[in-house]
Amino acid sequence: xxxxxxxxxxxxxxxxxxxxxxxxxxxxxxxxxxxxxxxxxxxxxxxxxxxxxxxxxxxxxxxxxxxxxxxxxxxxxxxxxxxxxxxxxxxxxxxxxxxxxxxxxxxxxxxxxxxxxxxxxxxxxxxxxxxxxxxxxxxxxxxxxxxxxxxxxxxxxxxxxxxxxxxxxxxxxxxxxxxxxxxxxxxxxxxxxxxxxxxxxxxxxxxxxxxxxxxxxxxxxxxxxxxxxxxxxxxxxxxxxxxxxxxxxxxxxxxxxxxxxxxxxxxxxxxxxxxxxxxxxxxxxxxxxxxxxxxxxxxxxxxxxxxxxxxxxxxxxxxxxxxxxxxxxxxxxxxxxxxxxxxxxxxxxxxxxxxxxxxxxxxxxxxxxxxxxxxxxxxxxxxxxxxxxxxxxxxxxxxxxxxxxxxxxxxxxxxxxxxxxxxxxxxxxxxxxxxxxxxxxxxxxxxxxxxxxxxxxxxxxxxxxxxxxxxxxxxxxxxxxxxxxxxxxxxxxxxxxxxxxxxxxxxxxxxxxxxxxxxxxxxxxxxxxxxxxxxxxxxxxxx
Numbered sequence: 001x002x003x004x005x006x007x008x009x010x011x012x013x014x015x016x017x018x019x020x021x022x023x024x025x026x027x028x029x030x031x032x033x034x035x036x037x038x039x040x041x042x043x044x045x046x047x048x049x050x051x052x053x054x055x056x057x058x059x060x061x062x063x064x065x066x067x068x069x070x071x072x073x074x075x076x077x078x079x080x081x082x083x084x085x086x087x088x089x090x091x092x093x094x095x096x097x098x099x100x101x102x103x104x105x106x107x108x109x110x111x112x113x114x115x116x117x118x119x120x121x122x123x124x125x126x127x128x129x130x131x132x133x134x135x136x137x138x139x140x141x142x143x144x145x146x147x148x149x150x151x152x153x154x155x156x157x158x159x160x161x162x163x164x165x166x167x168x169x170x171x172x173x174x175x176x177x178x179x180x181x182x183x184x185x186x187x188x189x190x191x192x193x194x195x196x197x198x199x200x201x202x203x204x205x206x207x208x209x210x211x212x213x214x215x216x217x218x219x220x221x222x223x224x225x226x227x228x229x230x231x232x233x234x235x236x237x238x239x240x241x242x243x244x245x246x247x248x249x250x251x252x253x254x255x256x257x258x259x260x261x262x263x264x265x266x267x268x269x270x271x272x273x274x275x276x277x278x279x280x281x282x283x284x285x286x287x288x289x290x291x292x293x294x295x296x297x298x299x300x301x302x303x304x305x306x307x308x309x310x311x312x313x314x315x316x317x318x319x320x321x322x323x324x325x326x327x328x329x330x331x332x333x334x335x336x337x338x339x340x341x342x343x344x345x346x347x348x349x350x351x352x353x354x355x356x357x358x359x360x361x362x363x364x365x366x367x368x369x370x371x372x373x374x375x376x377x378x379x380x381x382x383x384x385x386x387x388x389x390x391x392x393x394x395x396x397x398x399x400x401x402x403x404x405x406x407x408x409x410x411x412x413x414x415x416x417x418x419x420x421x422x423x424x425x426x427x428x429x430x431x432x433x434x435x436x437x438x439x440x441x442x443x444x445x446x447x448x449x450x451x452x453x454x455x456x457x458x459x460x461x462x463x464x465x466x467x468x469x470x471x472x473x474x475x476x477x478x479x480x481x482x483x484x485x486x487x488x489x490x491x492x493x494x495x496x497x498x499x500x501x502x503x504x505x506x507x508x509x510x511x512x513x514x515x516x517x518x519x520x521x522x523x524x525x526x527x528x529x530x531x532x533x534x535x536x537x538x539x540x541x542x543x
């Protein structure tokens with residue numbers, strides 16, 4: 001860029017009109033948390049993108065991409081940014097671009113009919129000056145309801161078909177076809193459980209955008225059944241999408257135990273092995289008008305204590321933080337990212353909190369994208385961890401769906417870690433990252449009030465038992481899947497008043513290039529034995 005970088009950003013900020021700013025916020029939604037984007041100016045958005053290493057003086061690719069999709073080609077030309085447009089992969093997800101394109105082509109009547117079709121309450125009455133913003137808000141609401149996501153836009157297609165908007169239906173069909181083709185091409189290279197490939201990246205600027213634009217419930221617990229939800233929701237919620245492949249497709253899963261024995265291993269020799277950051281959110285407060293109502297996460301301190309003991313045993317330096325707001329979580333993550341990890345072999349981050357699809361909550365009830373959590377430790381953001389394994393373990397719900405079971409179990413008093421408000425994202429492509437989720441996308445995870453969560457307690461027990469130099473981390477996580485999948489809880493459906501059995505299935509996602517063996521630096525160290533209760537004795541659990 002020949003002109004002064006800061007002057008260009010300031011000048012662009014002055015050139016953008018309200019419609020551009022609305023589009024800018026929407027297009028950045030997968031890169032910046034909604035709580036930070038709300039009411040943000042263009043300059044504030046640019047600053048947030050810089051902090052996330054998406055925008056810099058030496059790389060204005062994203063800026064050019066944003067202006068291109070905002071149809072501000074005059075600014076591309078004026079500030080000599082057109083040359084920065086990539087012809088391959090872009091920063092903005094194709095799901096986001098699809099929704100952006102559809103929003104730009106909806107009329108006021110279309111918007112009102114879709115609001116009625118999807119039974120959206122308390123929607124605003126638009127005029128010609130705000131129909132675009134209303135359309136954005138509609139799509140965000142559909143994402144929160146899990147009615148649509150990057151892997152499933154069928155409901156939106158059906159809604160547009162009811163409006164006889166065949167032109168927009170064709171755009172969705174084109175998106176779906178390319179997504180399916182890309183999924184097939186990546187099925188052998190993307191390592192994710194159950195054959196659930198993450199959102200593909202399409203050739204920029206996206207086939208459905210090359211045409212000119214023509215704008216024209218969750219279950220709530222009851223004391224009588226000793227079942228309750230951590231997330232108290234107002235009224236019934238639509239249960240639309242199961243975002244996980246059915247059990248019949250599990251043979252697509254990459255089995256770590258079948259990997260070639262010739263695979264090299266990450267070096268793990270330093271003492272301490274590295275930093276283990278634990279963020280434990282138990283108490284929550286929020287503005288219920290803008291954030292979900294979140295209950296106290298009773299029993300989470302048991303998980304935090306167990307993680308601290310086990311990773312200390314494995315040679316890690318523990319950094320424990322309790323009840324952090326989203327802003328404090330970001331500050332803590334950035335602080336760890338800026339540390340010198342030169343003499344460390346591994347980085348571990350454990351987050352215990354409420355969650356929704358692809359997000360975790362701060363103690364203030366605001367959401368933080370999981371991709372944002374991992375982004376602070378990628379190769380460009382944290383040079384001293386380049387080429388080293390980064391492990392993230394998330395104990396939080398990823399939706400509100402319950403997984404069914406085929407065998408009955410004793411009643412349990414179990415807490416679920418999350419409300420209903422999914423946000424779309426795709427797992428980062430950076431190498432050497434492992435993301436261990438307590439549950440697959442779209443579903444609840446469970447926590448015992450006095451014994452801790454199923455996932456974290458099982459993870460810690462197996463790390464203690466199997467980190468002996470014989471089992472790599474993926475083999476251990478496969479065993480975690482097996483043990484947790486054998487557990488069963490019962491929840492009372494407030495609509496039918498019947499008890500329904502529910503299961504949990506953890507999900508590791510990873511881009512590790514080598515095997516990782518975690519071993520204690522001193523074989524004489526041991527952790528206090530902890531034996532979780534058997535299913536038949538689990539009589540004091542909640543959901």
